[in-house]
Amino acid sequence: MHKTMGRVLGVAIALSPVLALAQASGPAATATDVASTQIQAGLMRALEELKPGVTVSDHLLSLPDIGKYNVGVAVVARPAGTFQNSLSHEKITEIYYVLRGSGTQVTGTMVGGTRSANISKTIGPGLSSNAPLQNSHSTKLGPGDVQIVPPGVGHGFTSIDPGGIEYLIFRIDTDHVLALQ
DSSP states (O other), X not given: OHHHHHHHHHHHHHHHHHHHHHHXXXXXXXXXXXXXXXXXXXXXXHHHHOOTTOXXXXXXXXXXXXXXXXXXXXXXXXXXXXXXXXXXXXXXXXXXXXXXXXXXXXXXXXXSOEEOGGGHHHHOSEEEESSOXXXXXXXXXXXXXXXXXXXXXXXEEEEEEEEEEEEEEEEEETTOOOOOO
C-alpha cells in the first residue's frame, strides 16, 4: 500500500509543472474520458498485431487538445524477448503505467541515432538506434509500476519476460506534434 501511494505521489510531483501549465492556460472546456472498454479493445487489437517479427504494437486511443498541450493516451503490447533498439523523443514526455507482464527498460543518453519520420505522428519526432545507451540505468518494470521519460532521454526495453508486457503510455505533447491515426 505504501509503495503504491509513493508511486502515485511521485507521478503527481513529476506532473506538477504540467498541471501548473494547465492551470495557467485555463481549464479545458470539458473532461476527456478513456473508458476501460476502450483500453481493453485497444489492447486486444495490439495483441492481435503481435505476429512473428513484430516487436511492438502502439496505439493512441485519445488525444485531447488541452489548450497549450495535448495529452495522448496509448496502449502498447510487446512480446517476450531481448532487444537492442532504443529511441528518444524530442518533444514528448512519456509516462508508462504497466498493466500486465514485466520487463527491463534501460534509459540513458543516445549517441548518434537515426531520425524516424514514419513514427512521428503517433509518438512524436525523435531518434532510434541499435547502439547501447550511454550513462544508462536499468529498471525492472512490472504491474502497477510507473516510469516517466522526459524528452531527449533514450529508452528501450532490453528484455521482456515470458508472456510479454502490456502498458499504458500517457504522452504529454506541448508542441501539438501527435496525431490520431
